[in-house]
Structure formats: structure tokens, C-alpha cells
Amino acid sequence: MQDSNPYRDPKQKRVLIIGGGAAGFFTAIKIVEEDPSIAVTILEQGKDVLGKVKISGGGRCNLAHAEFIPRELSKNYPRGQRELLGPFNSFSSGDTMAWFEERGVAVKIEDDGRIFPMSNSSQSVVDCFLNACKKYGVKIMTTRKVLNVYPPEESNQCWKAICGNREQYFADHLVIATGSSKFMWEQISHLGHTIVPPVPSLFTFNIKDPRIKDLMGLSVPNAEVQIKALKAKNHGPLLITHWGMSGPGILKISAVKARELYALNYQFEIKVNWILEKEQDVIDALTTQKQNDSKKKIHNTPLFDLPKRLWHSLCSYCGIKADLRWADMNKKMLFKLAQELCAGTYQVKGKSTFKEEFVTAGGVQLKEIDFKTYESKILYRLYFTGEALDIDAVTGGFNFQAAWTSGFLAGQSIVKEFSK
Ligand SMILES: Cc1cc2nc3c(=O)[nH]c(=O)nc-3n(C[C@H](O)[C@H](O)[C@H](O)COP(=O)(O)OP(=O)(O)OC[C@H]3O[C@@H](n4cnc5c(N)ncnc54)[C@H](O)[C@@H]3O)c2cc1C
Numbered sequence: 001m002q003d004s005n006p007y008r009d010p011k012q013k014r015v016l017i018i019g020g021g022a023a024g025f026f027t028a029i030k031i032v033e034e035d036p037s038i039a040v041t042i043l044e045q046g047k048d049v050l051g052k053v054k055i056s057g058g059g060r061c062n063l064a065h066a067e068f069i070p071r072e073l074s075k076n077y078p079r080g081q082r083e084l085l086g087p088f089n090s091f092s093s094g095d096t097m098a099w100f101e102e103r104g105v106a107v108k109i110e111d112d113g114r115i116f117p118m119s120n121s122s123q124s125v126v127d128c129f130l131n132a133c134k135k136y137g138v139k140i141m142t143t144r145k146v147l148n149v150y151p152p153e154e155s156n157q158c159w160k161a162i163c164g165n166r167e168q169y170f171a172d173h174l175v176i177a178t179g180s181s182k183f184m185w186e187q188i189s190h191l192g193h194t195i196v197p198p199v200p201s202l203f204t205f206n207i208k209d210p211r212i213k214d215l216m217g218l219s220v221p222n223a224e225v226q227i228k229a230l231k232a233k234n235h236g237p238l239l240i241t242h243w244g245m246s247g248p249g250i251l252k253i254s255a256v257k258a259r260e261l262y263a264l265n266y267q268f269e270i271k272v273n274w275i276l277e278k279e280q281d282v283i284d285a286l287t288t289q290k291q292n293d294s295k296k297k298i299h300n301t302p303l304f305d306l307p308k309r310l311w312h313s314l315c316s317y318c319g320i321k322a323d324l325r326w327a328d329m330n331k332k333m334l335f336k337l338a339q340e341l342c343a344g345t346y347q348v349k350g351k352s353t354f355k356e357e358f359v360t361a362g363g364v365q366l367k368e369i370d371f372k373t374y375e376s377k378i379l380y381r382l383y384f385t386g387e388a389l390d391i392d393a394v395t396g397g398f399n400f401q402a403a404w405t406s407g408f409l410a411g412q413s414i415v416k417e418f419s420k
Helices: 022-034 051-059 070-074 081-090 093-102 123-136 182-190 248-256 258-263 279-292 308-317 331-343 398-418
Strands: 014-018 039-043 107-109 114-117 139-141 146-150 159-163 168-171 173-176 195-201 203-206 219-227 232-240 244-246 267-273 344-349 351-353 359-364 382-384
Touching: 014 022, 014 159, 014 168, 022 039, 022 123, 022 398, 039 168, 051 123, 070 081, 081 398, 093 107, 093 114, 093 398, 146 182, 159 173, 173 398, 182 195, 182 359, 195 258, 203 248, 203 344, 219 248, 232 248, 244 248, 248 258, 267 331, 279 331, 308 331, 331 344, 382 398
Parallel strands: 014 039, 014 173, 039 139, 173 382
Antiparallel strands: 107 114, 146 159, 159 168, 195 359, 203 244, 203 351, 219 232, 219 267, 232 244, 267 344
16 A cells, blocks of 8 residues: 655645544545545554544543634633634634534534534544545555654655555655654654643642542532642632542643643642632621521531532531531631631642543644644645644643644645645
């Protein structure tokens, strides 16, 4: 199946895509749908393609997010916010929905804005990609790990890729869509590109603390988390897990501060405001409650819409026994409870992988890429799409959006290049 002609030939328009993931497939399909005469080959190191798409979103594939204003959409990318603004004006969430619908994958928007296939199965997305590739004859070569790529020495020559089985492939245009592969980043750096060192993003915080010990599964709709050492804060839904704290509020701050938290070796202190109130206002509210409901038991009268179990746990932590009445609450207890409600400190010791979605911060440095085309500014006819770039997002379908957008624009640009 390998190629043998190392020279460019107008009768043989060839594109090679390394990486059979979300970005690689989207690029391939964009090219062949616009110009079926272009021969596109995908080289994938694994036995199967689209591995991450299959397991994404807990097997449901959260393929985009219902944020339709490019500037707002781009704010969800701790790395890539500025660079993605232009590309999102060409292809963003609405285009993604239309793209899938037009190819027979009905999609739906959930209450939190996440977009999924109506089937609730990532297999619909996989099948859609495989069918489109079959229709247009995209060659999908699995168990082809690319070990080296060589740029053309003359303008009439092709890009060359050599696989582990010694097969050689030649193409006019080369697309690198290898995701967060350290091996490929090393090869790319030999081509003269800078690689921003990779660190994990989107993770949950490991916390062992009596206040949350028996509260696994409990969620608070809007809590503020502050990382004191980084002077960073964020609010959003917070979920208590077996290991500590998770939920969109935690995941977002883990993404925004991915690099700084790596530098802290994931050992740091957070302050949690469970109720988004100021401490003095809480003191006032507790004092009023003490006066108005003096005969009621504190444990039985949770305030601020806090889940009962969390209220009990925080009260107990403040030394408030289950049968204590509001009238008998002393000042020390009252101040301590106010502090626990809006400024309790917790020690984070390590991180855990968020199973539904995780990504790597780092990759090909963005200033070396032309974001109109996703072509390298260093080497001609070389393109990068998807997570190989130093772009990543918070959770919610934004990471796939970046992959689709890059594939769309790179594919479009390659087709244009051939038509010149
Ligand atoms: C468990 C999990 C769930 C996720 N869920 C979601 C979600 O629901 N929504 C969302 O937006 N994002 C999600 N993400 C993130 C999303 O999957 C990635 O952002 C996206 O897959 C990136 O696409 P990509 O094509 O750039 O990389 P990948 O999907 O990683 O594809 C890269 C491909 O290149 C291949 N490859 C690498 N090196 C070589 C080589 N040398 N030769 C040949 N082939 C090579 C790899 O085997 C792989 O198949 C999830 C991630 C994970 C891990």
C-alpha cells in the first residue's frame, strides 16, 4: 500500500494525515468532500482508529458546546483563546451541529449546554466518520506508527513519512494530527518547531478531610473555589467524590491553572465558599436566625439552600451537636460556622483523572502556526490539527470543537492549494 513516487505530480494529488483521531478524520473528510480527486491516506499507529472519540463523554461523545458567539466560545480555552477567535468565525459550534446533522447524526443540547448525539452513543460519530471515508475512498492504514517525517528538499518533491514497518509514504501536503503524543512532539521539534512542554489538564482535586468524608456524590450548584497560592478563583457546580472534589468548578480551575498546579506538584490549599456569600452577611444571617428561631435545633434548620448532609457535617465540624438549639449557639460557634460556610480551607494532596474527559496542556507553539490555514509558518505544506497544538479547553465539548475547527480550516486550505 505504500507510495513510491517521491515527486509531486499534478495528476496525483496526495495528502498524508498522521493520526486517526478526531482531528485527523475531520481533516480527511473536509478534503475529500470538497475535492474527491485528492487521495487522502490516514496513518494510525493503533489497531483501531478514533479511540478517544469512542470513549469520550462517558461513551456518549460530548461533541461541542452550545456557545454560538465566537468571542464567548474562545473564552473556554486557557491555551488558544486569542488564536481561536478567527477560526471560530469560520467554523464554530453551530457549524458543528449542522455538519453532523447533514451527515445523519441527529444532535441535542443538554441543559448545561453540552451537545451530544441524540443516540447518546459515540458510535454514531465513529460510524459517521467511517462511512464518509468509505464513500470517498480515504485510505485508513492502521498499525502504522510513523517514526520519522522528512520535508521536501525541493519544491517539486513530496513530504515523506516512514513507519515502524519501514513502509514509506509520500504526499504533497502533510497533516500532523497525533494528539498529545510525546514521541511525535519530539519528531516535530526536529523539524524546527517549538514544543511547549506538556502537562495534564482537567483533573479533580484529592482531598482527605473529615468535613467531606462521608459526602460522596453530594453536589452544590454554585460554590467558589480559591487557590490561595495562585490568587486564582472560580465558581461553578462542585461535586464531592470518593477522592475529594470535582465538578465543573474544580475542573475549570484545574485547566486554567494547569501549568502552575503542576509546578506546585499538586500540593496546595484551597478556600471554599459553599454559598457565594460574604462572611459578614453570613454572620448577620446566623445572628438573625438565632433570634428568630431560637427554639429550633440548628442541625434541623439548614440555611442558604445548602444540602442537609453538608450542613450537618459543617455544623458538627464547628462543634455544634445534633441537639443544640439556635438559642444555645455561642459566638465562637457562630463565627466558626460562618467561616466554614464561606471560607473553609482544605488541603489538596494530589490529583485524579477526570474519567469523562481529559487533555494535555502543551504542544506545538501557537505563534509558529498560521491560524487562517493551520499551516506551519516554518515549513511549507505542513499542517497541525487538534491536540498536537498547544490548545486545550475546559470540559464541556470544547476540546472536540477545537479539533473540528482545525480540521475544517486545514482541509479547506489544502484543497485551495491544489486548485492554484
Ligand atoms: C477519556 C476522554 C474523554 C474525552 N471526552 C471528551 C468529550 O466528551 N468532549 C470533548 O470535547 N473532548 C473530550 N476529550 C478530549 C478529546 O478526546 C481530545 O481533545 C481529542 O480527541 C483530540 O483529538 P486529536 O485528533 O487531536 O487527538 P487524538 O484523538 O488523541 O488522536 C490522535 C491519534 O494519533 C495517533 N498517533 C499518535 N502518534 C502517532 C504516530 N506516531 N503514528 C501514527 N499515529 C499516531 C493516536 O494513536 C491517535 O489515534 C476526551 C478525552 C479523553 C481522554
